[in-house]
Amino acid sequence: MVIVQEGERALLVFEGGFTALVEVRGGGRLSTHRGIVHFDDLLGQPYGAVVKTHQGGPVVILQPSLEDLMMKVRRRTTIIYPKEAAAILMRLGIGPGSRVLEVGTGSGALTLALAWAVAPTGQVLSYEVREDMLLLARENVGRTPLAPLVEIRLRHSGEPFPEGMDAAVLDIPTPWEELAAVRDALRGGGRLASLNPTFNQVERMAGAMIEAGFVQVDSLEILYRPILARPGRTRPVQRMVAHTEFLTFGARSLGGAEVGRALAGE
Amino acid sequence: MVIVQEGERALLVFEGGFTALVEVRGGGRLSTHRGIVHFDDLLGQPYGAVVKTHQGGPVVILQPSLEDLMMKVRRRTTIIYPKEAAAILMRLGIGPGSRVLEVGTGSGALTLALAWAVAPTGQVLSYEVREDMLLLARENVGRTPLAPLVEIRLRHSGEPFPEGMDAAVLDIPTPWEELAAVRDALRGGGRLASLNPTFNQVERMAGAMIEAGFVQVDSLEILYRPILARPGRTRPVQRMVAHTEFLTFGARSLGGAEVGRALAGE
Amino acid sequence: MVIVQEGERALLVFEGGFTALVEVRGGGRLSTHRGIVHFDDLLGQPYGAVVKTHQGGPVVILQPSLEDLMMKVRRRTTIIYPKEAAAILMRLGIGPGSRVLEVGTGSGALTLALAWAVAPTGQVLSYEVREDMLLLARENVGRTPLAPLVEIRLRHSGEPFPEGMDAAVLDIPTPWEELAAVRDALRGGGRLASLNPTFNQVERMAGAMIEAGFVQVDSLEILYRPILARPGRTRPVQRMVAHTEFLTFGARSLGGAEVGRALAGE
Amino acid sequence: MVIVQEGERALLVFEGGFTALVEVRGGGRLSTHRGIVHFDDLLGQPYGAVVKTHQGGPVVILQPSLEDLMMKVRRRTTIIYPKEAAAILMRLGIGPGSRVLEVGTGSGALTLALAWAVAPTGQVLSYEVREDMLLLARENVGRTPLAPLVEIRLRHSGEPFPEGMDAAVLDIPTPWEELAAVRDALRGGGRLASLNPTFNQVERMAGAMIEAGFVQVDSLEILYRPILARPGRTRPVQRMVAHTEFLTFGARSLGGAEVGRALAGE
Numbered sequence A, B, C, D: 001m002v003i004v005q006e007g008e009r010a011l012l013v014f015e016g017g018f019t020a021l022v023e024v025r026g027g028g029r030l031s032t033h034r035g036i037v038h039f040d041d042l043l044g045q046p047y048g049a050v051v052k053t054h055q056g057g058p059v060v061i062l063q064p065s066l067e068d069l070m071m072k073v074r075r076r077t078t079i080i081y082p083k084e085a086a087a088i089l090m091r092l093g094i095g096p097g098s099r100v101l102e103v104g105t106g107s108g109a110l111t112l113a114l115a116w117a118v119a120p121t122g123q124v125l126s127y128e129v130r131e132d133m134l135l136l137a138r139e140n141v142g143r144t145p146l147a148p149l150v151e152i153r154l155r156h157s158g159e160p161f162p163e164g165m166d167a168a169v170l171d172i173p174t175p176w177e178e179l180a181a182v183r184d185a186l187r188g189g190g191r192l193a194s195l196n197p198t199f200n201q202v203e204r205m206a207g208a209m210i211e212a213g214f215v216q217v218d219s220l221e222i223l224y225r226p227i228l229a230r231p232g233r234t235r236p237v238q239r240m241v242a243h244t245e246f247l248t249f250g251a252r253s254l255g256g257a258e259v260g261r262a263l264a265g266e
Helices: A066-071 A082-092 A109-118 A131-142 A175-185 A199-211 A257-263 B066-071 B082-092 B109-118 B131-142 B175-185 B199-211 B257-263 C066-071 C082-092 C109-118 C131-142 C179-185 C199-211 C257-263 D066-071 D082-092 D109-118 D131-142 D175-185 D199-211 D257-263
Strands: A009-013 A019-023 A029-032 A035-038 A050-052 A058-062 A099-103 A123-128 A150-154 A165-170 A186-196 A214-228 A239-241 A246-252 B009-013 B019-023 B029-032 B035-038 B050-052 B058-062 B099-103 B123-128 B150-154 B165-170 B186-196 B214-228 B239-241 B246-252 C009-013 C019-023 C029-032 C035-038 C050-052 C058-062 C099-103 C123-128 C150-154 C165-170 C186-196 C214-228 C239-241 C246-252 D009-013 D019-023 D029-032 D035-038 D050-052 D058-062 D099-103 D123-128 D150-154 D165-170 D186-196 D214-228 D239-241 D246-252
Touching: A019 A029, A019 A066, A058 B214, A058 B257, A066 A082, A066 A109, A066 B082, A082 A109, A082 A165, A082 A186, A082 A214, A082 A246, A082 B066, A082 B082, A099 A109, A099 A175, A109 A123, A109 A131, A109 A150, A123 A131, A131 A150, A165 A175, A175 A186, A175 A199, A186 A199, A199 A214, A199 A246, A199 A257, A199 D199, A214 A239, A214 A257, A214 B058, A257 B058, B019 B029, B019 B066, B066 B082, B066 B109, B082 B109, B082 B165, B082 B186, B082 B214, B082 B246, B099 B109, B099 B175, B109 B123, B109 B131, B109 B150, B123 B131, B131 B150, B165 B175, B175 B186, B175 B199, B186 B199, B199 B214, B199 B246, B199 B257, B199 C199, B214 B239, B214 B257, C019 C029, C019 C066, C058 D214, C058 D257, C066 C082, C066 C109, C066 D082, C082 C109, C082 C165, C082 C186, C082 C214, C082 C246, C082 D066, C082 D082, C099 C109, C099 C179, C109 C123, C109 C131, C109 C150, C123 C131, C131 C150, C165 C179, C179 C186, C179 C199, C186 C199, C199 C214, C199 C246, C199 C257, C214 C239, C214 C257, C214 D058, C257 D058, D019 D029, D019 D066, D066 D082, D066 D109, D082 D109, D082 D165, D082 D186, D082 D214, D082 D246, D099 D109, D099 D175, D109 D123, D109 D131, D109 D150, D123 D131, D131 D150, D165 D175, D175 D186, D175 D199, D186 D199, D199 D214, D199 D246, D199 D257, D214 D239, D214 D257
Parallel strands: A099 A123, A099 A165, A123 A150, A165 A186, B099 B123, B099 B165, B123 B150, B165 B186, C099 C123, C099 C165, C123 C150, C165 C186, D099 D123, D099 D165, D123 D150, D165 D186
Antiparallel strands: A009 A019, A009 A058, A029 A035, A050 A058, A186 A246, A214 A246, A214 B214, A239 C239, B009 B019, B009 B058, B029 B035, B050 B058, B186 B246, B214 B246, B239 D239, C009 C019, C009 C058, C029 C035, C050 C058, C186 C246, C214 C246, C214 D214, D009 D019, D009 D058, D029 D035, D050 D058, D186 D246, D214 D246
């Protein structure tokens, strides 16, 4: 049994599937349209336990998944969807101890995913040009146990990044402008992922990566299609998120444009 | 710089993007339609380096990503696609130190993904009913550095699983038959993922999970759509993998069917 | 030049792409958030002409396409999307002079598509069990020039349909209950399409059709993905209609279940 | 009953769902891996009848649908899929008696669809720059009863098209180069559809159409997802056609660029 501890973040699931992510502090409470939950009722309970709102409705306490952490950050920009983050973690080849560079911190949601992947001993070094976003991201990351693995810095365009990074993620509108600096920061074989919403960006970035000597350059988009499973009436949902970002991946070779071009598929 | 060491598994990228996953042993070699690579040329090189085939063609050495490891296992059954594995890792809430139960080892590809996620200190306990698959999976996992984190056992239906597991994955045709045993193995709040190819299985399994007191039960499918990015001629690929498996997720509450039903969304 | 005539239905396109379908009667007018259009300004103009609202904004007059007619019917039930109607017309093999049976008139949108296809000399015979829907559909069809091709009747379950129909469309929740009657109404080689939202219905109906001796039985779903084409920023739309109806098709053979089964693909 | 006549084209359906499109001539025969069918056995039979191969296997005779006609043309270029043709017919607003311009005849498959839509009294005027394609298309169209509705001409770039066309379809790599000529050929309110495989073409063509005063300019792609309906094991197919062509639509206004821009949505 894993017990709910003071100060932990817990996901509460209410009737009808409605959820809330809370920080459990003695004396605290959460008021919802489903009733009030007193946090003193949560402390000392095992995760999975069923507690009651003041109206008697059932509430189940869960530990948040990485997806929950990402979806519940406060944000001012487009959300980074967990579906893209999942593919990035799978492709970047990072794990415990990796050092990852992120350019374009945004709200810090993807930063959390990268930190999750390099835990317990790696590091995520994230850069953001907008000071207001940097502060928001620090707050979002600081609220999680992953905070010690993350450092968020203000980006001054043109300055070099630290060298020897195992992987890099770019989430900025003109990623080709940072590409030379990112390549120099990556160790040989280090992988890069770029997130961009338009075809024009994908086309330009994939081309720039090949010219910068990256190999295994490819692009894709990811669709999650929810299925409504109900006895005798199972069907896909009627409306869905149809597009968020395209992903472009590559690995840094120690060769140049001629290697990038030679190894590119058709 | 990270240097290629004796005994490591490396991904070789050839002209046109063709790849091979090899174990680098001094004196070894790989013959391909693109020419021969001598492994003595790889040892001591940094990853990312460009070596030559005996015909002079360029080859780049990379460390395999988790996706590469999964896609290159030897298999006798349907492949578990990395796209499903990525979503599972994101949703199960597992990380360094987690203990994960897998029912239906298959070729061991998903086992590798789970081991990657719980490294460096967790454990994956995987069960398989077919002895030939079990041996194949042990071989596939044994070939990777993740092997110490994995134990693969023969499944005797009806026997209980060890208790206190943080998460569970079912990849078997009739997952509802193992559901009671899996629920008892999961700690409170532990999450479950089931992979199944047909709607009929999704409908039945989602219903069974709700009746077993699971909450946050939902189903989805994942589509990866490759984009061919080329200067002035960018378009989606013409044929794609359109369906592999549906995923059904849930978290174990310590309540029963009435809690499962009350918290289920429409 | 084709000139706007008294009593015709015209599609008006306003600034920003907003549209309205109107019946052009002298003295009439349409008030919108984009301003007022006086129909006297439309009469005598060629289609494609640019007229002005009372505020001076441009409005273009178009003849409605079949899609426009379908999307603008008044409805009380789920809409039949033109994407399904388009596939049905392509598959049913109907054209000028065909006689088509429709079971489940609904709002009459699909009825319009069928009438469009059999014009100028065919017939659509449509049945509806709900009297309120029948009246609505008659009103929707009656407002178009296709009305003389359509007859809408109240359906009394169990009664036979007229024989010798060239094709049939079923848009009802339990199409297998009408299947024997529909088969008897179809001439040999006549094709059938069934629209149903759930997998369960598709599975049951496809099986029932094979047992009823239908051949070329297959099912599919259709997705339209809008692309936002803008200079330098082209991308798919962010949210889309992900599911409406599955379609199941077949052709009536004069053989029975054994022929249906023998000719069914895997 | 509709009877198979000498000289008609019929679709034969064999065991396992395999199909062939044949011209039924007395004394003729078709040899397949499923056995031999003698056409004398077909003549005089009603459509839907079950005949036997010389080996005794069942064969059902059907009239070809428009989709069958399109899929069975001989071709040297990329196929025009019926799914795009279906959407085009739905959107162009054409019907019996319409006059349609096609630029880029290709194999003539889309030409057939347009002829089907304007039958029994309209006209399709189709232009092709390649003489070999023109001959192939004439042969493909000539084999069908739609031939009298179609005229295929060699295209000399720069020459004007006949005026007063009700709709136009462009299936060429650089449609913007023919746009001025096509606009002048279209009557006011006449609609245009362009088929193009890349995003770059869609972006450029949609922009050019707006500048040429077209309204209701929008782009989309169409996906058909086959469902394998089988008792207790229903699922989507595992591989599918993921991309063929994007479609861009618009209607000719009698205004210019300022009208196109004002009425364009975001």
